[in-house]
Amino acid sequence: xxxxxxxxxxxxxxxxxxxxxxxxxxxxxxxxxxxxxxxxxxxxxxxxxxxxxxxxxxxxxxxxxxxxxxxxxxxxxxxxxxxxxxxxxxxxxxxxxxxxxxxxxxxxxxxxxxxxxxxxxxxxxxxxxxxxxxxxxxxxxxxxx
Amino acid sequence: xxxxxxxxxxxxxxxxxxxxxxxxxxxxxxxxxxxxxxxxxxxxxxxxxxxxxxxxxxxxxxxxxxxxxxxxxxxxxxxxxxxxxxxxxxxxxxxxxxxxxxxxxxxxxxxxxxxxxxxxxxxxxxxxxxxxxxxxxxxxxxxxxxxxxxxxxxxxxxxxxxxxxxxxxxxxxxxxxxxxxxxxxxxxxxxxxxxxxxxxxxxxxxxxxxxxxxxxxxxxxxxxxxxxxxxxxxxxxxxxxxxxxxxxxxxxxxxxxxxxxxxxxxxxxxxxxxxxxxxxxxxxxxxxxxxxxxxxxxxxxxxxxxxxxxxxxxxxxxxxxxxxxxxxxxxxxxxxxxxxxxxxxxxxxxxxxxxxxxxxxxxxxxxxxxxxxxxxxxxxxxxxxxxxxxxxxxxxxxxxxxxxxxxxxxxxxxxxxxxxxxxxxxxxxxxxxxxxxxxxxxxxxxxxxxxxxxxxxxxxxxxxxxxxxxxxxxxxxxxxxxxxxxxxxxxxxxxxxxxxxxxxxxxxxxxxxxxxxxxxxxxxxxxxxxxxxxxxxxxxxxxxx
Amino acid sequence: xxxxxxxxxxxxxxxxxxxxxxxxxxxxxxxxxxxxxxxxxxxxxxxxxxxxxxxxxxxxxxxxxxxxxxxxxxxxxxxxxxxxxxxxxxxxxxxxxxxxxxxxxxxxxxxxxxxxxxxxxxxxxxxxxxxxxxxxxxxxxxxxxxxxxxxxxxxxxxxxxxxxxxxxxxxxxxxxxxxxxxxxxxxxxxxxxxxxxxxxxxxxxxxxxxxxxxxxxxxxxxxxxxxxxxxxxx
Numbered sequence: 001x002x003x004x005x006x007x008x009x010x011x012x013x014x015x016x017x018x019x020x021x022x023x024x025x026x027x028x029x030x031x032x033x034x035x036x037x038x039x040x041x042x043x044x045x046x047x048x049x050x051x052x053x054x055x056x057x058x059x060x061x062x063x064x065x066x067x068x069x070x071x072x073x074x075x076x077x078x079x080x081x082x083x084x085x086x087x088x089x090x091x092x093x094x095x096x097x098x099x100x101x102x103x104x105x106x107x108x109x110x111x112x113x114x115x116x117x118x119x120x121x122x123x124x125x126x127x128x129x130x131x132x133x134x135x136x137x138x139x140x141x142x143x144x145x
Numbered sequence: 146x147x148x149x150x151x152x153x154x155x156x157x158x159x160x161x162x163x164x165x166x167x168x169x170x171x172x173x174x175x176x177x178x179x180x181x182x183x184x185x186x187x188x189x190x191x192x193x194x195x196x197x198x199x200x201x202x203x204x205x206x207x208x209x210x211x212x213x214x215x216x217x218x219x220x221x222x223x224x225x226x227x228x229x230x231x232x233x234x235x236x237x238x239x240x241x242x243x244x245x246x247x248x249x250x251x252x253x254x255x256x257x258x259x260x261x262x263x264x265x266x267x268x269x270x271x272x273x274x275x276x277x278x279x280x281x282x283x284x285x286x287x288x289x290x291x292x293x294x295x296x297x298x299x300x301x302x303x304x305x306x307x308x309x310x311x312x313x314x315x316x317x318x319x320x321x322x323x324x325x326x327x328x329x330x331x332x333x334x335x336x337x338x339x340x341x342x343x344x345x346x347x348x349x350x351x352x353x354x355x356x357x358x359x360x361x362x363x364x365x366x367x368x369x370x371x372x373x374x375x376x377x378x379x380x381x382x383x384x385x386x387x388x389x390x391x392x393x394x395x396x397x398x399x400x401x402x403x404x405x406x407x408x409x410x411x412x413x414x415x416x417x418x419x420x421x422x423x424x425x426x427x428x429x430x431x432x433x434x435x436x437x438x439x440x441x442x443x444x445x446x447x448x449x450x451x452x453x454x455x456x457x458x459x460x461x462x463x464x465x466x467x468x469x470x471x472x473x474x475x476x477x478x479x480x481x482x483x484x485x486x487x488x489x490x491x492x493x494x495x496x497x498x499x500x501x502x503x504x505x506x507x508x509x510x511x512x513x514x515x516x517x518x519x520x521x522x523x524x525x526x527x528x529x530x531x532x533x534x535x536x537x538x539x540x541x542x543x544x545x546x547x548x549x550x551x552x553x554x555x556x557x558x559x560x561x562x563x564x565x566x567x568x569x570x571x572x573x574x575x576x577x578x579x580x581x582x583x584x585x586x587x588x589x590x591x592x593x594x595x596x597x598x599x600x601x602x603x604x605x606x607x608x609x610x611x612x613x614x615x616x617x618x619x620x621x622x623x624x625x626x627x628x629x630x631x632x633x634x635x636x637x638x639x640x641x642x643x644x645x646x647x648x649x650x651x652x653x654x655x656x657x658x659x660x661x662x663x664x665x666x667x668x669x670x671x672x673x674x675x676x677x678x679x680x681x682x683x684x685x686x687x688x689x690x
Numbered sequence: 691x692x693x694x695x696x697x698x699x700x701x702x703x704x705x706x707x708x709x710x711x712x713x714x715x716x717x718x719x720x721x722x723x724x725x726x727x728x729x730x731x732x733x734x735x736x737x738x739x740x741x742x743x744x745x746x747x748x749x750x751x752x753x754x755x756x757x758x759x760x761x762x763x764x765x766x767x768x769x770x771x772x773x774x775x776x777x778x779x780x781x782x783x784x785x786x787x788x789x790x791x792x793x794x795x796x797x798x799x800x801x802x803x804x805x806x807x808x809x810x811x812x813x814x815x816x817x818x819x820x821x822x823x824x825x826x827x828x829x830x831x832x833x834x835x836x837x838x839x840x841x842x843x844x845x846x847x848x849x850x851x852x853x854x855x856x857x858x859x860x861x862x863x864x865x866x867x868x869x870x871x872x873x874x875x876x877x878x879x880x881x882x883x884x885x886x887x888x889x890x891x892x893x894x895x896x897x898x899x900x901x902x903x904x905x906x907x908x909x910x911x912x913x914x915x916x917x918x919x920x921x922x923x924x
Contacts, residue, residue, distance in 0.1 A: 011799050019792040026784050030777065033922035045918035052914045060795045061907045062900075067733065069333065070740045077744035080361050080448050081751035087452065088397050088759060091464035109767070109852035113380035113388055113843040258724035261734045326741040334734040335724070364745040368752030372863075379842030381859035383756050389853050394759055398752060671726070 018059045025052045163565065163643070163662040178263035179665060183270050184249030185563065190273065191245055192632075194236035195549075201229035203625060206587075206618040212606050222604035223290035224305075230293030231310065235317050236277055238548055239406060242413030243359070244269070244324050246555050247352045249563060251328060253656035253663065254346050256337025256672035261330035269323035272316060279313030282306070292602060294403070295370075297384035297395040301377045308377055311370040318363045318370075321409070325359025328352055337655070339674040346654045346678040347436050351416020354440035358405045358412070358447060366402035369395070393459050400451035408447040410544055412440060414511075414551030415482055418504050421554055422486050424652040425501040426493030429679045432485040439478030446475040456527045465524055472522035479515050483508065499573030500650075503554025506581045510546025514539055517592070532602075535595025538588045546584055553580070553631055558650070560635055565643030565662040572634040579627025586620030654678045720895045732897050739901045743908050746871075750912050753867065757860045757919065764853045771850070771857035772923060774839055776830065780921035783826050784913060790819030791910040794879075798903040801886070801896035809891065809899070813883045816906065820876045827869055834858070861920055868916060871909050878902045 029048045037044055058064040063071050110116060164181045174182055205225055208217045217225065248266065252259055260266050283289060283306035291300040291307060300307050332353045336345070373395070375381045382388035384395040423430045430436065452460060452468030486508060495501065517539040521527050530536060553576075561567055591599075594613035599606055606614070648657035653676060659668050718728055725731040761768045793815040800808035838846035841862035845855035882902050885891065891899055 008799065008803055012796060015792060015795050015799070019788060022788045022791075023785060026781065026788065029918055029922065030781055033777075033918065041923055042919070045922060046915070049915050049918055053911050056791060056907055056911055056914070060791050060910075061904055066736070070736060073737070073740040073744050074747075077361060077747040077751075081748055081755070083449055084365065084397070084401050084751070085755045085758060087449070087464060087467070088394065088755060089762070090467065091393070091397065091452070091460045092391070092759060092762065094461040094463040095459075096461070109389055109764070110387075110855070111848070111850075111852055112845040112855050113382065114846070116380070116387055260724075262738055263722075263724065265738075322742075322745050326738050326745075329741055330734045330737045333737055334730055360741050360745055361748060364748035365752050368749050372752070372756065375842065375859070375863060379844070379859070381842040381863065382853075382856040383760065383859070389760070389764065389856050391759065391763075394756070398756075666723075 014059060018055050022052055022055055025055075161660065162664060163660065164665045165564070165662055167665045176267075178259070178267055180248050180252050180260050180263065180266060181563075181663060181667075183266050184245055184247075186270055187240060187248060187273070188245035188563075190270075190277070191237050191241040194232055194277065195241075198229050198232035198237055199625065199628070201225050201232065203621055205229060206621040208604060209606075209614045210618050212608060212611060214605070217604065219604050220290060223292075223602070224288035226602055227289045227292050228284055231280065231289070231314075233544075234293055234406070235314055236280060238410045238544060239317075239321060240273060240324070242417065242548065242552050242555065243328070243352060243355055243409075244273070244320075246417070246552070246559060247328065247355075247413060248324075250559060250656055251331060251349060251352055252335065253562075253659065253667055254349055254654055254678075255331065255335055256340065256655050256668065256674070257331065257335040258666050258668070259335075260327045261335055262327050265323050266327055269320045269327070272323065273320040276313045276317035276320060279309060279316060283310035283313060294399060295373060295395075296399075297373070297376065297390075297392045298386065300373060301385050308374050311373050311377075315367050315370045318367045321359045322363045325356040325363070328356035329360065332356075337672050337674055343434065343437070344674055344677060345437075347419035347430065347433065347440075348416040348654075350437040350440045351412050351419065354444040355409050355412045355416075357441075357444045358409050362402045362405035362409070362448065365398060366406075369398040369402065372398070393455065396455050396458055397451070397460075400454045401448075404451035404454065405444075405447040407540075407544070408443055410548045411511075412443060414507070414548035415440070415479075417551040417555040417558075418486060418507050419482075420652075420654065421500050421504040421551075421558055422489050423493075423679045423681065424558070424650050424654075425496045425498060425504065426490045427496075427651065427681045428489055428493035429681050430485070431488035431491075432481070433679070435481050436485050439481045442478040443475065446471070446478070450475055453522055453527070456524055457531045469522055469524045473519065476515065476519050476522075483512055483515075497574075499568075499570060499577055500554045500558035502574055502577035502581075503550050503557065506577065506584075507547060507551050507554065510542055510550060510581075510584065514542025514544075514546055517542065530595060532600055533595035534591040534599045534601055537601050538591035538595060541588045541591075546588070550580065550584075553628075556635065557631075559656075560638070561645035561649050562656060562661050562663070564639060565645045565660075566638040566641045567645050567649060568634045568638035572630060572637075576627050576631035576634055579623055579630055581627075583620050583622070583624030583627050587617050587624050588620070590614075590616040590620065653680050718894065720897075728895070735897050735901060736904075739904050743904060746908055746912075750864075750867065753860070753864050754915065754919070757864065760856050760860065761923075764856060767851045767853035768857045769923070771854040771861075772921065774834070774837070775861070775921045776833075777921045779826055779830055780917050783823050784917045786819050786823050786826070787910045787913050790816045790823070791907050793819065794903045794906045798896070798899050801891045801899040802893060804893050806886070806889070806891075809886050810883065813879055813886060817876055817879055817883070820872055820879070823872060824869065827865065864916055864920065868909070868912055871912070875902075875906050875909050878905060 025048055029045065029052075032044055032048065033041070057074065063074065164179055168177075174186065177183060204217070205222070208215050208222060208225075248260070286309065287304065287306040289305050289307055289310045291303060291305075295307070295311065300311075332345070332349060372381075372383055376384050376388075376390070380388055383390045384392055386392060419430065419436055450468055450472045452464055453472045456465050456469070517535070521530060521536065521539060557568065557573055590613045594610050595601075597610070599610045599613070643662065645661040647660050649661075650657070655672055655674075655678075656663075658672060720731075721728055722731060725734070793812040797809050797812035797816060800806070800812060834840065838848070839858050840846065841859045842855070845858060847854070879902055882899055885898065
């Protein structure tokens with residue numbers, strides 16, 4: 001019991017070391033963002049962020065010395081979040097969207113939502129047709145699912 | 146089968162103190178941190194929600210007696226089915242078993258004095274009440290006509306109290322999350338001495354698996370409702386295609402929670418059945434570990450099948466195929482449970498009492514509901530059946546034929562423990578028969594009309610469907626009668642003195658080792674585990690299971 | 691209603707064995723009635739807090755997923771939009787939060803090792819860092835408001851590309867939700883500070899400090915991801 005207290009006396013040194021590592025990684029993050037890795041940009045940024053996050057979780061949040069259940073809870077939340085992300089990306093990434101015969105190219109998009117005509121929609125009726133239907137969206141589904 | 150706890154025996158004439166009467170007055174209830182009192186408060190609240198949602202359902206079925214407008218116009222009809230769904234899902238069925246029965250029974254089954262975080266438990270109840278008030282406010286300040294699923298872009302553009310209802314769902318989500326947090330921590334840290342994971346009653350496994358889902362899935366509906374409100378009020382550009390958003394993305398977000406949510410609904414129902422069947426068959430559960438692990442498997446797999454609600458919505462065919470495949474997986478652990486329950490009954494000493502009648506109803510009705518879910522998981526079949534009454538019948542079979550019937554069975558089973566009274570057994574059985582037949586007439590007819598093309602959420606229909614609708618409506622009256630008989634039977638018992646024995650069913654789980662109703666701190670002395678939860682054999686069969 | 695005391699299994703857990711002041715019957719006054727040991731209560735509290743953090747991860751995670759989906763859809767617009775963000779202020783805020791995480795863990799360590807003054811000092815430093823973060827964000831937001839770079843229908847910036855407003859919708863939603871959590875964290879830290887000043891914490895009982903610390907680290911964790919994704923992707 002009291003022996004536990006002694007083993008923590010020098011922990012502050014570890015925390016200081018972790019802080020320095022985190023600050024260094026922040027510098028690296030900023031530096032890496034100046035270089036264009038193309039499509040890897042996001043991945044590299046996320047990987048560095050994950051290293052920082054791991055340091056915070058393992059050391060500042062004590063997961064390294066804590067009971068396994070707490071790490072399991074933390075990692076589970078990340079795992080299930082990744083399911084949401086991955087399956088959404090699979091969906092959007094694999095949609096086949098045939099274009100109509102009079103296709104003129106993708107819609108430019110709005111500068112601001114204020115530029116959208118908002119038809120008044122009385123209760124119980126479907127919204128009116130938008131003046132410039134966004135063509136990035138998939139084909140409209142059957143109403144009122 | 147010895148136990149180290151004995152019910153309190155008081156000398157003298159005054160009634161023994163129990164959690165109901167040891168601290169009198171409404172203020173002591175409103176500030177209680179006793180899990181039993183909180184469970185009871187939840188119980189009456191969810192039953193009130195059930196009544197309200199049920200009245201809406203009866204109104205819908207009444208309107209559907211004829212294809213023309215009878216007493217509701219189309220706009221009103223849309224609001225009524227939306228509110229029926231939203232109330233039943235968010236105010237009744239998600240909280241009912243965990244927060245009402247779970248709160249009451251879980252610590253007792255563990256031999257604990259309370260849940261891990263009693264004050265959080267009370268907070269969870271008040272958050273529920275807040276969300277309920279907000280939902281009722283949404284009903285009376287314009288109503289909501291989007292369906293309980295709030296699909297965009299209709300929900301972001303229609304008039305009505307969508308924002309308020311969405312925010313009420315956000316609030317109710319926190320109630321569910323806090324209950325889940327409490328139960329996970331309780332099962333981990335508050336088991337009686339000697340009670341390992343495989344000494345737990347299967348009700349605990351089921352509630353634990355439910356709690357995992359509550360914690361991990363509910364935050365996503367939280368952010369979804371926030372994003373819905375943001376889109377509706379500020380046009381941020383995430384779900385509305387005109388703003389560069391994707392309406393299917395809303396459905397991904399919505400169903401990422403709402404599919405696991407249906408397992409929040411059914412797992413506790415299954416958990417109840419895992420107690421009713423061994424107890425009322427006086428037989429050891431068949432396949433304890435299979436049932437325990439299947440609860441966890443259902444909880445985990447439930448997170449990766451949500452796209453089967455979106456086969457016709459515009460997601461990619463690849464995504465649809467992946468979700469269809471995964472959906473077939475999730476049926477396997479459910480099937481394991483059904484087989485094990487039936488095997489439990491084999492050569493048991495079956496008492497056909499009220500709880501058991503409800504449990505048997507569950508077995509048949511949940512099986513039908515689950516099987517039809519498999520039909521719907523097949524992509525090509527679902528293209529035909531999506532948004533028809535087949536879907537409506539499917540989910541009512543699992544949610545009502547499954548969870549609600551298990552819930553009622555659980556109420557009859559634990560009522561003596563909660564209130565210390567035995568109800569009238571004959572009327573209980575009558576209620577079970579009325580509910581069973583009323584339910585089947587109401588909803589089996591809907592499978593037929595759905596497969597013939599009757600769309601859901603339509604307030605008017607082709608004449609060919611009218612006979613089915615009439616049958617369904619008549620069924621709803623029988624069902625309603627059965628539910629009122631059940632409620633009346635339980636309520637009538639409250640007029641009797643508290644004469645229930647500690648263990649009227651001869652059950653082996655720990656909640657029956659204390660008096661009925663329990664004393665405020667549950668057990669006189671910390672219970673020590675001396676037998677397994679299903680040791681109904683005349684002699685102990687080797688190692689405790 | 692005496693608790694049959696169990697043989698105290700000596701956990702390897704982070705020590706919360708009560709050796710502070712006791713009641714006459716030997717119970718630590720911080721031991722709640724439904725627990726039998728301080729270590730058990732501490733472990734339960736930790737599990738509870740980690741479960742809550744899991745819900746926060748999923749809550750914010752939804753916003754990250756939405757951001758990711760829209761960025762994949764409008765990469766040019768998002769790239770153009772993020773140039774309006776001052777990466778130096780973002781980096782400053784990152785450093786501020788990392789330092790605040792450090793001072794927070796030092797505060798927890800101090801309560802664990804009986805260093806009351808260190809605990810109080812570092813709680814105050816953490817609050818100062820949090821306040822600095824909010825001040826920087828105030829300047830950032832003011833600048834955006836001035837330029838009309840506002841969320842949703844309030845967006846009135848006339849130049850730039852179409853669909854850039856979607857980036858700003860997410861920028862404000864994500865940093866706004868994060869900012870709300872910073873404020874709530876400051877309230878929690880303030881409450882811990884008040885209790886620390888009253889001498890409530892010591893090696894025998896420091897659970898609330900530890901739990902608030904965990905929450906604060908999560909606030910930092912979220913920013914660790916927000917900063918590169920919002921400020922730096924190019």
